[in-house]
Amino acid sequence: MGTNEQPTLILKDIHKSFGKNKVLNGISIEVNRGELVTFVGPSGCGKTTLLRIIGGFTEHDSGEVILDGRSIGHLPPNLRDTRICFQNYALFPHLTVGENLAYGLKIKKWDKKKIQERVDELLTLVQLEGFKDRMIDKMSGGQQQRVAFARALAYSPKVLLLDEPISNLDANLRILMRDEIRRLQTELYITTVFVTHDQFEAMAISDKIVVLSDGYIQQVGSPIEIYDHPVNEFIASFVGYVNFLDAKIDSIKKETSAAVVSTEYGKLELDIEQAEFVSGDDVLLVIRPETIQIAPSNGMVRQNVIQGTLKRYIYTGALAKCHVMLGDREIIVDIHDPRDHVPLRENDKVEVTISRNVHVLKRQGSGPADT
Amino acid sequence: MAATATTYYAQLTGWERIKEFFNAKFINILALSLFLLLAVFLLFPIFAVLVKSFQSPEGFTLAHYKNFFTHAYFFQSLYNTLLLGLINTIICVSVGFCFAYMTTRGPMALRKPLKIIAMIPLIAPPYLFALSLIILFGRVGLITQTFGVNWEIYGFDGVVIAQTLAFIPLAFLMLENNIKSLNPNLEESAYDMGATEGTIIRTITLPLLSPGLLKAALLVFVMTIAEFGNAAVLGGRVPFLAPDTYTMIVGEADFSMGSVLSVMLIMPCIVIFIAHNYLLKGKKFTTIEGKPIASEPRKMSPFVKVPFIAITFLFGFTIFICFAVVIMAAFVNILGVRNEFVMRHIMDFRSNMAIWNSIKVSFIAALIGGIIGTLLAYVIVRGKFVGRNLIEMISLSGFALPGTVIGVGYLIAFASPPMKLTGGIMILALNCVFRFLAVGVEAGITKLHQINIEIEEASWDMGATFFTTFRRIVLPIMFPAFIAGFIYTFMTAMVSLSAVVFLVSPGYELAAVTIFDAAAYGKIGLASATTLKMVTVVVLCMIILNLLTKFTNLDIERKGGAA
Numbered sequence: 001m002g003t004n005e006q007p008t009l010i011l012k013d014i015h016k017s018f019g020k021n022k023v024l025n026g027i028s029i030e031v032n033r034g035e036l037v038t039f040v041g042p043s044g045c046g047k048t049t050l051l052r053i054i055g056g057f058t059e060h061d062s063g064e065v066i067l068d069g070r071s072i073g074h075l076p077p078n079l080r081d082t083r084i085c086f087q088n089y090a091l092f093p094h095l096t097v098g099e100n101l102a103y104g105l106k107i108k109k110w111d112k113k114k115i116q117e118r119v120d121e122l123l124t125l126v127q128l129e130g131f132k133d134r135m136i137d138k139m140s141g142g143q144q145q146r147v148a149f150a151r152a153l154a155y156s157p158k159v160l161l162l163d164e165p166i167s168n169l170d171a172n173l174r175i176l177m178r179d180e181i182r183r184l185q186t187e188l189y190i191t192t193v194f195v196t197h198d199q200f201e202a203m204a205i206s207d208k209i210v211v212l213s214d215g216y217i218q219q220v221g222s223p224i225e226i227y228d229h230p231v232n233e234f235i236a237s238f239v240g241y242v243n244f245l246d247a248k249i250d251s252i253k254k255e256t257s258a259a260v261v262s263t264e265y266g267k268l269e270l271d272i273e274q275a276e277f278v279s280g281d282d283v284l285l286v287i288r289p290e291t292i293q294i295a296p297s298n299g300m301v302r303q304n305v306i307q308g309t310l311k312r313y314i315y316t317g318a319l320a321k322c323h324v325m326l327g328d329r330e331i332i333v334d335i336h337d338p339r340d341h342v343p344l345r346e347n348d349k350v351e352v353t354i355s356r357n358v359h360v361l362k363r364q365g366s367g368p369a370d371t
Numbered sequence: 372m373a374a375t376a377t378t379y380y381a382q383l384t385g386w387e388r389i390k391e392f393f394n395a396k397f398i399n400i401l402a403l404s405l406f407l408l409l410a411v412f413l414l415f416p417i418f419a420v421l422v423k424s425f426q427s428p429e430g431f432t433l434a435h436y437k438n439f440f441t442h443a444y445f446f447q448s449l450y451n452t453l454l455l456g457l458i459n460t461i462i463c464v465s466v467g468f469c470f471a472y473m474t475t476r477g478p479m480a481l482r483k484p485l486k487i488i489a490m491i492p493l494i495a496p497p498y499l500f501a502l503s504l505i506i507l508f509g510r511v512g513l514i515t516q517t518f519g520v521n522w523e524i525y526g527f528d529g530v531v532i533a534q535t536l537a538f539i540p541l542a543f544l545m546l547e548n549n550i551k552s553l554n555p556n557l558e559e560s561a562y563d564m565g566a567t568e569g570t571i572i573r574t575i576t577l578p579l580l581s582p583g584l585l586k587a588a589l590l591v592f593v594m595t596i597a598e599f600g601n602a603a604v605l606g607g608r609v610p611f612l613a614p615d616t617y618t619m620i621v622g623e624a625d626f627s628m629g630s631v632l633s634v635m636l637i638m639p640c641i642v643i644f645i646a647h648n649y650l651l652k653g654k655k656f657t658t659i660e661g662k663p664i665a666s667e668p669r670k671m672s673p674f675v676k677v678p679f680i681a682i683t684f685l686f687g688f689t690i691f692i693c694f695a696v697v698i699m700a701a702f703v704n705i706l707g708v709r710n711e712f713v714m715r716h717i718m719d720f721r722s723n724m725a726i727w728n729s730i731k732v733s734f735i736a737a738l739i740g741g742i743i744g745t746l747l748a749y750v751i752v753r754g755k756f757v758g759r760n761l762i763e764m765i766s767l768s769g770f771a772l773p774g775t776v777i778g779v780g781y782l783i784a785f786a787s788p789p790m791k792l793t794g795g796i797m798i799l800a801l802n803c804v805f806r807f808l809a810v811g812v813e814a815g816i817t818k819l820h821q822i823n824i825e826i827e828e829a830s831w832d833m834g835a836t837f838f839t840t841f842r843r844i845v846l847p848i849m850f851p852a853f854i855a856g857f858i859y860t861f862m863t864a865m866v867s868l869s870a871v872v873f874l875v876s877p878g879y880e881l882a883a884v885t886i887f888d889a890a891a892y893g894k895i896g897l898a899s900a901t902t903l904k905m906v907t908v909v910v911l912c913m914i915i916l917n918l919l920t921k922f923t924n925l926d927i928e929r930k931g932g933a934a
């Protein structure tokens with residue numbers, strides 16, 4: 001349905017530096033209506049700056065911000081239909097919860113009765129009925145977060161900007177609030193830009209993830225694309241743990257995408273669907289811990305099986321993490337539902353099986369070095 | 372436990388026992404001595420004034436107070452003083468807010484220059500502005516002569532203007548500090564929800580600043596009603612409490628009435644000091660959690676920008692002109708009569724002697740003040756005795772006490788043996804020591820809170836005695852606080868007039884008093900030249916302070932790194 005509709009928010013080639021510090025280097029993104037797009041990246045990579053540019057608090061050096069087909073880059077925040085939720089909530093400490101929620105509506109000159117109805121509605125929405133007359137400092141962190149979120153929703157904005165909205169909460173509450181925000185966001189069908197440094201949070205909440213690093217967009221994609229088909233080493237290791245293995249492609253068949261690669265542990269047969277690879281390429285195999293099979297070694301040589309030693313076995317209930325030494329390299333293997341698995345003991349000889357469906361990356365710097 | 376302790380003591384020689392006792396109790400002994408000093412040099416003089424106001428040759432009497440309230444003149448004096456305080460407070464806090472807003476939220480290019488101009492009056496004595504107004508609007512003043520404007524500067528208006536200009540920096544500094552600690556995201560949130568800048572200021576900035584505004588207002592009020600110089604020079608026939616006290620004591624030698632006026636002067640200050648301490652406790656919107664966020668400059672709306680710029684430029688320009696004309700007048704023979712360049716005011720022997728005396732007195736005051744302030748901070752933070760809060764309150768209260776009252780108090784309290792101090796140099800220094808303790812004590816308290824008690828305890832553990840710990844660990848850490856107290860006392864003692872005007876003796880003129888006398892008798896050149904030299908000394912002092920803080924900071928960082 002949204003395919004022939006134009007994107008709600010478009011960023012075109014945004015550049016920003018603070019003095020000599022180049023923070024954003026040409027950021028272009030499209031956010032469709034009702035979508036939740038997450039900017040994720042390490043701390044200091046410019047996420048907040050980007051959000052502040054969309055909100056109108058920071059002036060960008062060049063590029064365009066387009067909302068509903070209208071360029072808004074020159075407008076001050078009070079004339080933009082965006083609503084920002086700051087990381088520290090920025091709730092007005094001299095006002096009650098109700099007054100905080102009503103603030104924007106009073107500015108818009110709603111009449112008193114309508115404001116009160118809307119405030120009650122918002123309180124119900126974030127399950128804070130009965131807190132209307134509390135002062136902000138009498139609310140817990142989680143409650144403050146809800147108030148901040150409700151305040152941002154008060155006067156339905158076209159785009160909601162959330163800057164690490166739940167990073168100040170403790171772990172359990174964080175997951176609860178994350179799902180709550182996602183539920184309300186889809187229910188209200190509100191276009192949202194969500195900023196976080198937590199890749200798992202990004203995976204769990206987003207329609208689309210934008211991975212930022214050093215002011216550049218590293219990759220844009222759905223959680224699945226980002227996780228299964230990372231475009232470079234940074235992304236691969238940024239989202240979840242990954243084992244890297246150097247390899248060289250011996251042969252590759254374009255029709256079946258069946259390939260044979262050689263590694264320091266012998267030859268592996270893989271299916272490489274990425275078309276850009278040819279025989280002779282130096283590549284990096286991206287092997288997720290959960291895609292590897294592990295079993296006690298029976299010494300038999302088979303295809304895609306590598307012999308090793310189990311160094312550490314960490315049992316966490318739903319998962320067992322195995323640290324396996326392959327020669328002098330350590331890899332990590334995850335066993336899901338370890339109770340059903342063949343028992344393994346530390347220092348056992350084990351064998352690991354590499355799946356055929358492995359994601360492959362071009363080894364960085366290998367191309368030019370060869371020629 | 373007790374048994375082992377007794378046997379331990381029994382093994383010690385008498386001398387060791389005394390040493391042991393001092394080590395264990397040193398901090399309490401120190402605290403007691405400091406308390407006695409505060410009692411003698413701060414509480415006793417005020418008490419003496421109070422007693423004097425109720426005293427007659429026959430004993431207790433209310434006659435002096437009856438006298439005060441039945442004379443319309445005195446009542447007018449009280450009324451004028453309070454009205455002056457009120458008007459000044461309103462103007463200073465409003466203008467101070469405009470400056471503070473512009474230097475924290477305004478256009479980048481204006482922030483620094485406006486901050487400098489708003490702080491300039493700090494380097495000068497408050498009565499510089501009285502002098503400037505005389506130079507500009509006096510009978511032979513620049514504007515009076517050039518434009519034929521005949522504006523009577525001697526009177527209520529003149530005092531209000533001079534006082535306002537003098538106390539803008541105080542309001543500005545306090546409010547700037549407060550605005551800086553506001554989380555800028557709060558104002559941005561309001562902006563985001565559609566508020567215009569004027570609405571943001573009205574509904575967010577000002578309400579959040581209200582504790583700071585109240586604090587600044589109270590302080591400005593206390594300072595302006597107590598300030599002696601401007602009212603004395605410009606008051607003309609309009610009565611104000613501070614100069615009236617001076618007239619009573621020095622002119623008519625009526626100590627009883629002088630004491631009553633002093634009590635009237637100190638009452639609002641005590642009320643306000645108590646209000647300041649209890650009313651504001653815990654009433655602060657600490658709005659920055661975690662790392663402070665620098666506020667990014669935003670485009671000001673013209674509805675705010677135009678009036679704010681108009682106000683700050685008007686006052687900034689006036690302050691600038693006031694300084695400029697004083698510098699100029701220092702080199703003019705007789706202003707308005709013989710406008711020729713001369714050096715005779717600058718070279719004037721009496722003026723130079725007075726400056727030199729002021730430097731000597733201020734240096735002594737600074738040295739004693741620095742030491743006492745540091746020690747006070749130490750016993751306040753590290754002591755474990757009851758009454759710590761009382762000591763803290765007394766040592767910080769000095770700034771709120773009108774200098775006039777302290778002057779009268781010293782005159783009464785230390786006029787006769789056993790504690791005869793009047794007529795000497797020490798009395799001039801000591802009153803400054805105890806009035807200006809607050810900065811040194813607060814700096815010391817801050818420093819001590821920064822370092823962990825564990826460093827000291829570690830040293831104790833390693834067997835160091837109290838004295839060794841104090842010398843090796845505490846003193847080096849406290850040194851910056853000592854310097855802060857030293858320099859602040861020096862600078863304020865240099866310009867302070869209201870107390871010493873009662874205490875100077877003929878052979879020992881101070882610069883502040885010389886300026887006051889010269890201005891009062893219309894010797895503008897001499898007054899300006901002495902002011903100029905005084906400001907130069909203060910500025911040099913600030914430069915030294917800056918260099919020293921840089922130096923000592925580096926020093927401390929290095930030590931921290933090594934540990």
Ligand SMILES: Nc1ncnc2c1ncn2[C@@H]1O[C@H](COP(=O)(O)OP(=O)(O)O)[C@@H](O)[C@H]1O
Nearest residue numbers: 018023042043044045046047048049050665667
């Ligand atoms: N107002 C500012 N002035 C100067 N530098 C800034 C300002 N705001 C952010 N920066 C710098 O820009 C970079 C990105 O900051 P930010 O956007 O806050 O990162 P993130 O939100 O991803 O942690 C940092 O290096 C930060 O120091």
Ligand SMILES: [Mg+2]
Nearest residue numbers: 047048049164
């Ligand atoms: Mg951030």
